Amino acid sequence: MTNDEKINILQNLIQIESVNDHEEQVADYISSLFEPYADKVQIKKVPFTTGRTNLVVTMGNANGKHLGFSGHMDVVDPGNVDEWKHGPFSGDVDLDQNKLFGRGASDMKSGLAAAVIIMLELLESGTAIEGQIKLLATVGEETGEYGAHVLTQAGCADDLDGLIITEPHMDGIITSCKxxxxxxxxxxxxxxxxxxxxxxxxxxxxxxxxxxxxxxxxxxxxxxxxxxxxxxxxxxxxxxxxxxxxxxxxxxxxxxxxxxxxxxxxxxxxxxxxxxxxxxxxxxxxxxxxxxxxxxVPIINGENLLTKLAQEVSDKYFDQILPVESSSGANDGSEFVQAKKQFPIILVGPGNNSSHGYDEYVDIPQYLNSIDYLKEVAEQFVGVSELTKTSF
Ligand SMILES: [Zn+2]
Missing domain, CATH: 3.30.70.360 (Alpha-Beta Plaits)
Known part of the structure; x- marks a missing residue:
């Protein structure tokens, strides 16, 4: 996929005004991106309430390791729109600054887009993955993680061997949360x-x-x-x-x-x-x-393969091994951790401190880099048949 196409997907996501509601439109848009691969993916919608639907997209081989990517589709209110230089639902790109603006540019439509694009690229290239990759796109994270709650109750996370939540955090890998x-x-x-x-x-x-x-x-x-x-x-x-x-x-x-x-x-x-x-x-x-x-509930990970891989692979993309960190904030992981089977959960994804503020943005190079980084983590975690391995 070209960089322009990757940017365009993020813009389209930001232009859907899913302010604490209307996530179904986001789910429909993401589903439409997978339409060309309808025979290679399973798409499941798990409704929360009218207009608010979680989306689960699964690809790959059920026998191998199962990696989840999770992102929330809701965003917080833009506040006083007059305070924004770029419209909160514009998806404006400033080429001088290399930034893309809008509510959710950081928290967390860029992380959601990254997960979607990783799967689309693997499908596009025909990469044969040995395990399974599953997108868990949720509703209502900002107001109580109830989409993740519904998905966990429905058993959608029970088969996972690891979960990457692509919330905005690129300075380190968050493995424990209060x-x-x-x-x-x-x-x-x-x-x-x-x-x-x-x-x-x-x-x-x-x-x-x-x-x-x-x-x-x-x-x-x-x-x-x-x-x-x-x-x-x-x-x-x-x-x-x-x-x-x-x-x-x-x-x-x-x-x-x-x-x-x-x-x-x-x-x-x-x-x-x-x-x-x-x-x-x-x-x-x-x-x-x-x-x-x-x-x-709190999230605590001991030593595990997913964190280890996420650290090892980071060296190539960030010129440093991302440190393991902890957070005192809540996220969907607190729900997914209550699935029937235990698995490691890590938080890492594009974005920055502009989350929830005026002129929220994401650095475009960071956004694009995070896609390549997380894609390699995913490929190494689930395994890729040597013959079809993509070059980096
Ligand atoms: Zn978030």
Whole structure:
């Protein structure tokens, strides 16, 4: 495939406005690219909801090693469009800067395009791969990884021997990620005039008791994971009360935890739930409720073939062996790691810190280089029949 064609595929992806929705249009476009090879690929759509469909494209030989490539098809909102010099859904190319602009240029339509192009190039060249390559294109990663959840539940990741998530990160290979737990606690009280607080139930008073107990418990979680460091806990939103002379009958807080394997997500759910239950039991005027929102488990990889290959091959493309790194952010890997079989998951792909910002972009040479790099990793992982090996 020519460089212009590779750039064009990325532009077409960016021009589909899949802002937290409409991923089906992305899935349809990607499917159309595989149409010429309909007899060599299996295309499966796994719907999440109307207009939002995950896409799975599989090629190769079921008997060999199975490598997954995963990318999300949704993008975040462009924000104030007037702040963009290049339209957020333009896919504008600036040849002087060698950059391609638009929402998703970095996070992560370039990574998604890379995975698609790798498969198309292998099909185009008739390369006989010994194993299987599977594209897992997901919906709703940015708002809760629910596409990856649906695919994992459907068993689409159960056969994998390794998974590359092409999220934007080209300085290293991310092999471990903290888990994420968002939670919300609501406190229901009873209103009264503030001159007679004894007549009401102060929802803020009650919520604060949870706040202090949760903070004390979480602050004591001091164990350090050798790859991920310490877990973190932060209460970031607190609301309650309407006017200064009324006892508040409602208060709410939201907290965010970045978890490590030393304190499992299940244990944290139980601990926080116990605080709520104990407080409710201790005082009949206490009415607290806790809810957990799209929790994600941590990812930890030990030594494995995929990471080793991704490092070895990187030398040729980046003039250095990419270091192994860890991340405190959430991604689809937290869902795929819950597949029936264990397999290594790594994050590496084109992009940069412009993700989610104005004038999000990808460096075109980096984008093109990442395709060649990831293609060689894929070929080495699944194996390629010598006769059809492509030259690099
Ligand atoms: Zn992303």
């Amino acid at each position: 888990g994420v737990i968002d939670y919300q606690v609501t406190s229901i009280g009873a209103p009264a005039h503030s001159s007679r607080p004894d007549m009401g139930i102060n929802a803020i008073d009650n919520l604060v008791q949870f706040y202090l107990a949760a903070k004390q418990l979480m602050d004591g979680h001091n164990e350090v994971n050798p790859k991920l460091g310490k877990m973190t806990h932060s209460i970031d939103i607190i609301n309650g009360g309407k006017q200064v002379n009324s006892v508040p009958d409602y208060a709410m807080l939201k907290g965010n935890i970045r978890s490590i394997p030393e304190y499992s997500n299940d244990q944290i759910f139980k601990d926080l739930q116990k605080i709520v239950d104990d407080l409710n039991a201790s005082d009949s005027k206490m009415n607290l409720k806790i809810e957990f929102i799209y929790p994600e």
